Amino acid sequence: MNTRKTLNILTVITGAIAVTFTSLWIGKQAYSWLPPQAAAESHLIDDLISFLVTLGAFIFLGVTSTLMYSVIFHRAKKDDFSDGPAIEGNVAIEVVWTAIPILLVFWIAGYSYQVYEQMGIQGPSQLVHLHNPMGMESAYAATMEDAGTRGHGDTEKELSASPSLPLSASNLEPVEKIDVLAKQWAWVFHYPERDVTSSELHLPSDRRVRLVLQSEDVLHGFYIPAFRLKQDIIPNHAIDFEFTPIRSGEYRLTDSQYSGTYFATMQANVVVQSPEEYHQWLAQAASQKPSPAKNQAASEYAQASTQPVKTGWATVAPAASPLVNYPG
Template sequence: MKIRLILNLLTLMTGGLVVTITSIFIGKQAYSWLPPQAAAESHLIDDLFSFLVTLGAFIFLAVTSTVLYSITFHRAKNYDMSDGPHIEGNVTLEVVWTAIPVMLVLWIAAYSYQVYEQMGIQGPSHLVHLHNPMQMQTGYAQEEETPAETVSEPLEKIDVLAKQWAWVFHYPEKGITSTELHLPSDRRVRLALQSEDVLHGFYIPAFRLKQDIVPGRTINFEFTPIRPGKYSLTDSQYSGTYFATMQANVIVETPEEYHEWLTKAASHIPTPAKNQAASEYAQTSNQRIKTGWGTVKPAAPPVVNFSG
């Protein structure tokens, strides 16, 4: 009896160790499933994602291993059609398997909320004016009326206007506008996010940044690009019929290249930029036979110095 108990304990410990190591390995692989980390804030989201994958893999492997072990070593003998032993409810077991999921959910919630605050994303609590002070580490978002915190790094300030269906970026220091967002690498950037009409979402997957843009409010959002390259900005909110066309290129370049681009763009005469939503709407409205539901007329193509 003691030998069997010892063997069961050794099997359980060995299985638990294998499952744990395998889960950690799978969690580490999760980093490669995401786009390159193009902003200093990216590691916060990637660490959270890796943690969730590790936890999910552990639960999946543990349950699967337990089922396989049970049907392999504890199945009934051939031609044994008798009923199993009658077992009443076990209060201790029920408390344990209820407490563990509750603790896991609270752990995930606490970790997720911590990352949420460190990223500085403004959620519903800000819209109903609840007091919810931010603890800034890397990312930071605040309403314009809130006193800005002092940041030692140099700030590049850019105004961002979202409208149906286009992104417009204004660089106040040079007085230029663009439909392509250019950013200097390794420099802290502050975006003043505004919406001209409905709720939009500022989302750059490579930066792991997603911030709702609420009509009638200006939200300052800070982050630090660290990887030169070309990335995509999209609207994370359904803002109407042509919201899928509301995309823009994000160009992260060295500070020298960035200032060269600013100088070059400043020399361009403002002209209407190409706008896919306006083009598709014009195509549809010119059809003799109307098909589909009516839609909001897109805003006029933005007039910019640089359209990419």
Template sequence: MKSQKTFNIFALIAVAIAIAIITAISFWIGKQAYTWLPPQAAAESILIDDLISFLVTLGAFIFLGVTATLMYSILFHRAPKGDYSDGPPIEGNITLEVVWTAIPILLVFWIASYSYQIYEQMGIQGPMALVHLHNPVGMESAYAAPKDKNAPVKAVTAPVEKIDVIAKQWAWVFHYPETDVTSSELHLPSDRRIRLALKSEDVLHGFYIPAFRLKQDIIPNHNIDFEFTPIRPGKYQLTDSQYSGTYFATMYADVVVESPEQYQQWLAQAATNKLAPAKNQAAYEYAQAASQSVKTGWATVAPGSAPLVNYPG
């Protein structure tokens, strides 16, 4: 009796140590998830990366836990060699069934709650937001976060820069109303609140910058206000995340994040340039296809005229 009690104590200690090891490894794997992603170029990217790290940590814990249990069963609970008899008849265990049903339900609610909090902080506007195209009551985008997570957060309560973004088949056009500058390249000041007025001239488009972890659908005949805060200077890429026609793959633009001083210098310099047609890859490919002797046999929407810009990029 005493030896059985001692064995049970050692078994509990072994299980506790195994859970501690699995937990530590899961947290380490979750931290590695940050290195799998593009650089955190916007305050919002920190929110998304934290969510992904959380999901990876949770998934690693479940995977390692299940794998460890299987390996333990294979190594220590195998039938003796030559034993082909049936195992003991085991009927349902109500307690076990309740536990393995309740735990996944709680995990799903935990993941859903955390994900929805991130969704609210990001301020992404889905189909329901069409009723009220400004940020719904109680929903606000993420505030600017410093590169040092221990430093105080720079809360920005109002947009600093307002930029009009026009999406059309197949080009991005960016207009800076304060200086009346039009560009085919999106320039943004670092650590400043940005408000974009997103518009589509034709079909559904998607505003997507992977380094910012931002994606917003642009719906025809509606103006959508979208806010975020760039925090890391550099050059990134904006692409159309929605299939908008034959040449949608050519619909991309450079996004340049620079210091506020460099940003103001760029605006001042661009304002002195005369309007000129921007390079349009879709128009180039369409002209090439039209000049070929072999026709595809299906109709293709002709790209719009190249936008007139002060800064072609």
């Protein structure tokens, strides 16, 4: 083996190691690109994104490094304008560069589906309980009809079988139940414990929360980026959806589905508090008389309807501002 060939092999090995470690480092940086992990289920999505960034960085750096290596070490000599050797297809190379992308696609699809199963989020065309064969149900979504067919004892068994949450957020703790109503274009939250309604979603930290999602009119999407949770809300179906907030603070709930003209105004604050502060807020809200909540969609619609010149297409009138104990 001559010296040039040895140097080439060492260069390839060194470059492969450098590309691998650089890709892993870039993948770790992906965590800092995302909002804070405010729910116990957040790490599932963040790990998946980090994996995809690492894999994409490895492919990008691998391809560009190979091109740079070829340009530096295998360029034609000066004043050499001859054609390269006539090389026909190499079966081994063609098999490799066909098999590797196929395997990568299956790897990505398998990992993504595993995360989807662990999150337990159901889509608009699948109104059935998603059973997770991996034994982990970090977020849980099922129709109320399906939930009604299972006994209380079965629910406790399912919750106790989930090892995904920290001890402080154990699934064995009581579940906080909150009703969520989506309508054009407002969110209304009802807390059966104190019969309180609010236009803000208040949640206790480190406790399992069960939301009953319902739509009054069209398809809506329940999406809190800081929780990495998104659930379609389908008219005429009550969807039972569970997760565990773990970080106190204020976050934002948006409608992820286009639900009409003013869907961009359909947002709400999400306030995660300690259990003590949460129950204090419930008691305070219960002492207040219901009053109309501020509704940006209704305000914009009223302003547009008073203009002397009508422009654009006719739009659906927003629902009346909801009466809530706590308008936010």
